[in-house]
Amino acid sequence: MTAPRPLSLHVPEPGCRPGDTPDFSDFEIPRAGAVRRPAIDEAPEDMRDMAFSVVRVLNKAGEAVGPWAGLLDAEALRTGLRHMLTLRQFDERMLKAQRQGKTSFYMQHLGEEAVSCAFHMALQDGDMHFPTYRQAGLLIASGYPMTDMMNQIYSNAADPLKGRQLPVMYSARDHGFFTISGNLGTQFIQAVGWAMASAISNDTKIAAGWIGDGSTSESDFHAAMVFASSYKAPVILNIVNNQWAISTFQGVARGGAVTFAARGHGFGIPSIRVDGNDYLAVHAVASWAAERARSGLGPTLIEHVTYRAGGHSTSDDPSAYRSKEEFSAWPLGEPIDRLKRHLITIGEWSEERHTQALAEITDEVRACQKKAEANGTLISGPKPSPRSMFDDVYAEMPPHLQRQRQEAGF
Amino acid sequence: MARMTMIEAIRSAHDLAMERDERVVVFGEDVGYFGGVFRCTAGLQKKYGSSRCFDAPINESGIVGAGIGMAAYGLKPVVEIQFADYMYPAYDQIVSEAARMRHRSAGQFTCQMVIRMPTGGGIFGGQTHSQSPEALFTHVSGLKVVVPSNPQDAKGLLLAAIEDPDPVIFLEPKRLYNGPFDGHHDRPVVPWKAHPLGEVEDGPYTVPLGKAAIRRPGSALTVLAYGTMVHVAEAAAEDAGVDAEVIDLRTLIPYDLETITASVKKTGRCVVVHEATRTSGFGAELSALVQETCFYHLEAPVVRVTGWDTPYPHAQEWAYFPGPDRIRRAFKAVLEG
Numbered sequence: 001m002t003a004p005r006p007l008s009l010h011v012p013e014p015g016c017r018p019g020d021t022p023d024f025s026d027f028e029i030p031r032a033g034a035v036r037r038p039a040i041d042e043a044p045e046d047m048r049d050m051a052f053s054v055v056r057v058l059n060k061a062g063e064a065v066g067p068w069a070g071l072l073d074a075e076a077l078r079t080g081l082r083h084m085l086t087l088r089q090f091d092e093r094m095l096k097a098q099r100q101g102k103t104s105f106y107m108q109h110l111g112e113e114a115v116s117c118a119f120h121m122a123l124q125d126g127d128m129h130f131p132t133y134r135q136a137g138l139l140i141a142s143g144y145p146m147t148d149m150m151n152q153i154y155s156n157a158a159d160p161l162k163g164r165q166l167p168v169m170y171s172a173r174d175h176g177f178f179t180i181s182g183n184l185g186t187q188f189i190q191a192v193g194w195a196m197a198s199a200i201s202n203d204t205k206i207a208a209g210w211i212g213d214g215s216t217s218e219s220d221f222h223a224a225m226v227f228a229s230s231y232k233a234p235v236i237l238n239i240v241n242n243q244w245a246i247s248t249f250q251g252v253a254r255g256g257a258v259t260f261a262a263r264g265h266g267f268g269i270p271s272i273r274v275d276g277n278d279y280l281a282v283h284a285v286a287s288w289a290a291e292r293a294r295s296g297l298g299p300t301l302i303e304h305v306t307y308r309a310g311g312h313s314t315s316d317d318p319s320a321y322r323s324k325e326e327f328s329a330w331p332l333g334e335p336i337d338r339l340k341r342h343l344i345t346i347g348e349w350s351e352e353r354h355t356q357a358l359a360e361i362t363d364e365v366r367a368c369q370k371k372a373e374a375n376g377t378l379i380s381g382p383k384p385s386p387r388s389m390f391d392d393v394y395a396e397m398p399p400h401l402q403r404q405r406q407e408a409g410f
Numbered sequence: 411m412a413r414m415t416m417i418e419a420i421r422s423a424h425d426l427a428m429e430r431d432e433r434v435v436v437f438g439e440d441v442g443y444f445g446g447v448f449r450c451t452a453g454l455q456k457k458y459g460s461s462r463c464f465d466a467p468i469n470e471s472g473i474v475g476a477g478i479g480m481a482a483y484g485l486k487p488v489v490e491i492q493f494a495d496y497m498y499p500a501y502d503q504i505v506s507e508a509a510r511m512r513h514r515s516a517g518q519f520t521c522q523m524v525i526r527m528p529t530g531g532g533i534f535g536g537q538t539h540s541q542s543p544e545a546l547f548t549h550v551s552g553l554k555v556v557v558p559s560n561p562q563d564a565k566g567l568l569l570a571a572i573e574d575p576d577p578v579i580f581l582e583p584k585r586l587y588n589g590p591f592d593g594h595h596d597r598p599v600v601p602w603k604a605h606p607l608g609e610v611e612d613g614p615y616t617v618p619l620g621k622a623a624i625r626r627p628g629s630a631l632t633v634l635a636y637g638t639m640v641h642v643a644e645a646a647a648e649d650a651g652v653d654a655e656v657i658d659l660r661t662l663i664p665y666d667l668e669t670i671t672a673s674v675k676k677t678g679r680c681v682v683v684h685e686a687t688r689t690s691g692f693g694a695e696l697s698a699l700v701q702e703t704c705f706y707h708l709e710a711p712v713v714r715v716t717g718w719d720t721p722y723p724h725a726q727e728w729a730y731f732p733g734p735d736r737i738r739r740a741f742k743a744v745l746e747g
Contacts (some may be wrong), residue, residue: 069633071412128482128483130479160516161514161515161516162516164513164514164516165514166622166707169514171514171515171516171518171519172518173515173518173519178482178519179511179514179515179518179519181507181514182506183502183506183507186475186502186506186507189471189472189475189479189503190474190475190476190478190479190482190507191479192476192479193475193476193477193478193479193480193482193483193487194479194480194482194483195479196476196479196480197435197479197480197483197484197485198483199461200461200462200480200485201434201483201484219471219499220472220475220502220503221469222469222473223467223469223471224472224475226467226469227466227467227469227472227476230467259515285634287640298501306567365746368627392512392513392516392517392535393512393513393551393552394554394575394576394664395512395520395574395575395576396661397663398620398664400664400665400667
């Protein structure tokens with residue numbers, strides 16, 4: 001008998017830390033157009049390959065190729081480009097507003113604009129998204145007023161949420177955007193419940209749940225998967241894999257060796273991995289999953305492979321834990337450039353039109369900001385009434401809260 | 411009118427609510443085909459179909475989280491956690507989501523939902539079938555917390571809870587499911603059919619949330635109790651021959667301060683009784699409220715009779731459970747104090 005050797009704990013580490021040279025050579029990316037497009041009623045066990053590849057439409061030359069291409073006309077693509085440019089411009093201005101001290105906090109979408117903007121275009125009015133804090137593209141693409149988003153960020157007198165919520169925790173029922181919670185993963189199972197309710201009511205609406213790579217570790221991720229699968233809920237379960245959960249690389253959530261999409265297999269949920277920086281691919285896969293859900297065929301799990309190019313939030317400095325060069329080395333590129341290039345390639349866009357559009361968008365966002373700031377910011381100007389703090393805890397204010405409001409002097 | 415156990419009364423409330431409103435949906439572990447481990451949902455799946463009453467995976471967070479999503483859609487889910495001791499995996503969904511939804515969305519999304527859970531001890535349930543976690547809910551703004559003590563109230567309170575626009579935690583003392591229990595564990599079990607509160611209307615009616623009931627009028631002291639302890643306190647008063655006024659709170663949040671203060675100002679003495687552990691239990695809130703509102707009327711310090719600050723034991727059940735003897739001693743203390 002040999003003496004037992006002492007065990008040691010394995011702790012995953014990213015391949016690249018500050019000062020290192022990023023290396024994505026292990027990241028296998030198929031050519032655009034190479035991945036097949038299954039029928040929406042294909043059995044989950046027959047399409048397991050979809051969770052280990054990456055659906056891509058736009059190739060290096062900027063052409064849309066393969067079985068997932070051809071769903072959107074040039075007008076729709078120009079609209080999509082506009083949504084992404086608007087989101088990026090919105091991010092830039094709000095980031096700056098936070099640095100100027102006009103609000104306490106902000107979270108940007110840099111590099112992930114295609115995910116929420118393109119996905120939104122595949123759903124219909126009346127469907128409900130259960131987003132995280134990094135899908136504001138759903139609001140922008142739905143036409144929700146940017147001034148109201150800013151009012152929320154500034155917690156000013158016109159804030160639709162009356163100053164109760166941390167910036168970016170929007171809520172917009174009429175735009176199919178469920179109230180954002182700070183507690184991670186909770187909304188994933190709620191999306192499944194909403195979809196079950198639609199099915200119970202013999203409705204035709206579907207739900208979309210959203211979660212990040214890090215939060216797939218939360219228990220509610222697993223709750224959502226088992227409920228969605230057991231009840232064949234008409235829901236699309238989206239994992240946005242941007243490689244990072246604050247400072248923690250996706251390997252700690254057990255990404256890397258096995259894809260996040262592959263987690264659907266254990267639950268019998270069809271799962272697809274998509275190039276999250278490819279507007280056309282995200283839209284095509286979302287449309288496929290939406291059609292599946294609407295046809296009563298049940299849930300789909302989608303892993304959007306992308307990269308969080310910015311800091312986690314305005315309270316975060318990513319240079320403390322990852323290489324500054326990582327985003328430029330990221331093999332799936334940058335979503336706005338890729339769609340712009342495609343539109344130019346097919347003769348539906350030009351550098352001049354792009355410059356012109358960008359100028360218009362900048363003006364529009366600036367005008368919205370001016371309007372919002374007239375309603376106040378966190379540090380100056382009109383504010384929500386402190387009296388309103390006691391409202392909406394319950395439908396009707398119970399006596400103990402009435403007494404506390406009185407005690408507070410409001 | 412009919413004679414019902416608390417189980418039958420709860421089942422009847424489900425039945426009537428489902429019958430008159432197709433938005434009422436019932437689910438939880440074993441509640442569908444089987445009708446629940448305590449029979450509270452028996453026959454509902456057969457009558458209303460499996461899309462209205464169904465079995466859930468064993469995942470409390472999933473049960474409550476899915477219910478919240480359904481409520482956001484516009485249904486009225488009534489979900490069951492098999493034992494209150496097993497609500498902890500759902501606590502994030504209850505506290506961070508159900509309770510906060512209306513406030514954080516400024517009323518855009520609401521959570522009309524009832525979360526039922528069997529609670530309390532006195533049944534040799536040991537650590538994980540006996541707990542009384544009500545204080546973990548009363549501390550959460552946005553939740554309503556209800557604890558019935560008899561079949562009549564259980565039905566009326568449950569129907570009120572289902573129609574209430576806010577999330578309601580509905581704690582059912584499982585020791586009272588089949589009959590009242592006064593803490594005299596050495597005596598034969600009494601069925602509800604021998605108790606006046608086992609007389610229940612067949613049709614729908616509501617008992618308003620936020621209103622206490624005086625179970626035993628008296629002038630010597632006030633007992634604040636709920637659930638099983640209402641019956642134990644009544645027995646203690648009879649045993650001791652003390653003219654105690656026993657108040658059954660019925661709803662813990664929002665509490666009925668008016669009834670509480672009117673009684674304590676009349677009697678000048680107050681005993682708070684609950685099965686839950688003492689420290690930071692709901693009794694602390696009641697005691698503080700009485701002290702704040704009745705200070706100049708109090709003839710003695712408020713005394714709490716509660717479970718000990720230990721996990722709920724198995725073999726030591728009756729040394730743990732706050733029975734009539736301990737309550738009698740508390741009566742003596744406040745009357746002499």
